[in-house]
Amino acid sequence: MPFDYKKEYKDLYQPKQTPSIIEVPEIVFVGVEGKGNPNDENGPYAAAMSVLYSISYTIKMSHMGSFAIDGYFPYVVPPLEGFWWMENGTPGVDYGNKNGFCWFSMIRLPEFVTQEVFDWAKEESAAKKKLDTSKAQFLRFQEGLCVQCLHQGPYDDEPATVEMMEKYVLENDYFVDLSGTRRHHEIYLSDPRRTASEKLKTVIRIPIKKR
Template identity: 55%
Template structure:
């Protein structure tokens, strides 16, 4: 059976609808950085997501090619994730989406190193006829965070975030946003298929002891 990160790491991908403190380990991602409204049709964000999935599925299906990745095991492609910020704002301002800066990312297994990533970029470029030069392999270590499962439209996240911040403060923590620690969302639902009120999104914010 294929390894499923969502099932194996439920504390990271299946939190409850009540806030909780979590220590997030270091993870490896393929990622694209950009800016602008994520809802723009054929915009930078939608193009970034398309590029990520092209590389992600090239890696996942590598075992059906002549390319052998040492340590490879079959796995389910993890969900799309996003790290978001706006200059001069701690957190996010949903009313001004055009000012968003983001890193769109998909987690990859530990056997994806620089060499395997380079192979995937070359293979996906040849097959999909896409410019994938803006896709990068990165390592992220979020550390201590407060997180919660948000159910509903993305624009309704502020209510969930308020609960997260109140809970963190009650536990003796304060927010710790920085250039390396951002507002983080993990998308467990496909917005093209699920109704807005049914969308499931993990929302995560960096914190530190007050």
């Protein structure tokens, strides 16, 4: 059976609909940074999605070709994730100003992926898919101490879940630690093209510190 990160790391990808505290370890990602409304079908966010999935599936399917990767194992491509902030420098998210969104969208990569493997997949995607992969980044990131919660429903209803999380943080003697290096984080467990908005499942994660 292919290794499935969602099932093997339930603490990271299957939280409850009530807030909880988690220490997030270092994780390897392919990511693309940009800004603008993610709902723009022809905008930079849509272009970033093409690059992320192309590189991710190029690595996943590498065993079918001549490029051998040390330590390769079959796996399920993990869900799309994203860090979000505002173009005016505000570290939080203003859901009413989607045109002002800044984002770093990403997909987790297996631990066997090195810079060399990533560079190969980036070039392979550019050549075979005719994509501009120049903005794709290879990132090792340790998020650290966070509060997280499963939000079920439309993305525009997330503020109520965030408010519940912030209240939980204060009640448990922590404080929200959003900054230029610690961002509002979302993990998308549902495909919005195939899932009714009221059934969408999104992990919301916010960095915190102990008081």
